[in-house]
Amino acid sequence: xxxxxxxVVDKKTRVQFLEVARIxxxxxxxxxxxxxxxxxxxxxxxxxxxxxxGEASRWVLFDDKNQLVGRVAAFINRKKAFSFQQPTGGMxxxxxxxxxGAARMLFERCKTxxxxxxMKAMDGPINFGENDNFWGLLIEGFMPQSFGMNxxxxxxxxxxxxxxxxxxxxxxxxxxxxxxxxxxxxxxxADWVRQKPEYSFKSFSIDKADSFLADFRExxxxxxxxxxNFTPIEDEALxxxxxxxxxxxxxxxxxxxxxxxxxxAFEIMIPDINQLIxxxxxxxxxxxxxxxxxxxxxxxxxxxxxxxxGVKPRYQKSGIESALxxxxxxxxxxxxxxxxxxxxxxxxxxxxxxxxHESVGASFAKKHITYRKLFDENxxxxxxxxxxxxxxxxxxxxxxx
Numbered sequence: 001x002x003x004x005x006x007x008v009v010d011k012k013t014r015v016q017f018l019e020v021a022r023i024x025x026x027x028x029x030x031x032x033x034x035x036x037x038x039x040x041x042x043x044x045x046x047x048x049x050x051x052x053x054g055e056a057s058r059w060v061l062f063d064d065k066n067q068l069v070g071r072v073a074a075f076i077n078r079k080k081a082f083s084f085q086q087p088t089g090g091m092x093x094x095x096x097x098x099x100x101g102a103a104r105m106l107f108e109r110c111k112t113x114x115x116x117x118x119m120k121a122m123d124g125p126i127n128f129g130e131n132d133n134f135w136g137l138l139i140e141g142f143m144p145q146s147f148g149m150n151x152x153x154x155x156x157x158x159x160x161x162x163x164x165x166x167x168x169x170x171x172x173x174x175x176x177x178x179x180x181x182x183x184x185x186x187x188x189x190a191d192w193v194r195q196k197p198e199y200s201f202k203s204f205s206i207d208k209a210d211s212f213l214a215d216f217r218e219x220x221x222x223x224x225x226x227x228x229n230f231t232p233i234e235d236e237a238l239x240x241x242x243x244x245x246x247x248x249x250x251x252x253x254x255x256x257x258x259x260x261x262x263x264x265a266f267e268i269m270i271p272d273i274n275q276l277i278x279x280x281x282x283x284x285x286x287x288x289x290x291x292x293x294x295x296x297x298x299x300x301x302x303x304x305x306x307x308x309x310g311v312k313p314r315y316q317k318s319g320i321e322s323a324l325x326x327x328x329x330x331x332x333x334x335x336x337x338x339x340x341x342x343x344x345x346x347x348x349x350x351x352x353x354x355x356x357h358e359s360v361g362a363s364f365a366k367k368h369i370t371y372r373k374l375f376d377e378n379x380x381x382x383x384x385x386x387x388x389x390x391x392x393x394x395x396x397x398x399x400x401x
Contacts, residue, residue, distance in 0.1 A: 004061070004062045018039060024097070032144055035283075050128055058074070070095060070106050072091060072096075073093045074089060074091045075092075086121050088120070089117070090122060094152075095152075096156075100163075103160075115375060123373075141173070160371050170369055171347050172367055174363060178338060178339050179339055182360055185359075190323050201327050213239065216238065217238055220310055222312045225313075226313070227349075227387060264311065268308045270304060302338055304338055306328075
């Protein structure tokens with residue numbers, strides 16, 4: 001079959017890019033269409049700060065009857081691209097009919113675009129932004145996804161792997177049933193930590209947002225230093241993320257831990273607003289907004305999502321995580337409509353966080369894979385480096401050198 005690939009360059013092609021998803025998933029009851037405004041914002045240099053040190057392009061694919069059958073985007077984050085063994089770009093927002101020829105055409109366009117800009121590999125499907133949203137290919141757990149989590153048909157795995165993508169890391173998402181008690185040993189640790197006078201815990205306050213954001217930045221830049229290709233978070237990016245988050249955040253769902261006033265840990269949880277977005281099909285018209293407003297009065301939220309959790313290395317393995325979950329559980333008892341917390345996602349490069357998920361009694365829900373395609377066909381497969389299980393010891397050793 002003949003296919004025609006068209007670059008997204010104007011309003012018409014931007015609309016077509018968004019429409020592809022609605023075509024591919026028509027009739028799929030598990031699919032929750034992301035809001036068009038969110039997707040478009042990712043490719044808007046005026047809204048996405050990644051354009052300050054990167055670039056992106058996207059395409060739509062037509063068949064020989066001029067019907068939309070696919071789409072894809074390619075992008076480069078120059079702050080990260082050159083920190084790998086070879087310069088590595090990204091591809092994402094891939095949607096395609098079940099046809100390897102069509103998929104190959106989309107993948108090849110990304111490869112060519114990235115190669116022309118000096119890249120030697122591409123990761124995908126990923127986001128042109130932070131990895132808490134639109135990251136990885138779903139391979140297990142084909143259920144309605146929470147806000148920001150990728151959903152796709154099962155056959156995408158075959159399309160990616162037949163082209164030559166190999167797993168770079170696996171991402172596991174676990175679900176915590178709030179109707180079940182936490183393991184007794186976990187609570188004993190939490191009680192022991194939270195009652196120590198040197199530790200204190202605070203929920204987020206809008207009135208003190210600047211202070212909490214400064215604490216977040218300090219913890220994040222310390223806690224993530226052992227992650228592969230880590231770059232410190234920028235003030236402007238942090239504030240922009242907060243501005244987006246405050247529209248959906250519940251301040252009591254966000255907790256910080258302190259040791260003698262030093263910020264040492266945080267836990268960020270948000271309502272799963274996909275339970276509202278599901279009614280929009282990507283386009284929140286006035287009538288749909290009225291419908292959602294009425295639904296909102298019925299407390300339709302039953303699930304929250306912990307998007308990120310961080311502890312400074314010096315305070316890891318001290319039970320701080322248990323104490324944060326204790327405060328989270330206490331908070332959720334004031335919101336009885338919530339019956340489930342999604343713990344998403346944890347890569348196989350982070351065994352310590354996976355162990356925490358197991359310790360709270362969370363159960364497996366779904367798995368995504370972030371793939372990597374090396375442009376050198378003779379190169380062997382690559383896997384993400386593993387974060388040391390005891391980063392506190394690693395930190396102490398480096399300080400003593």
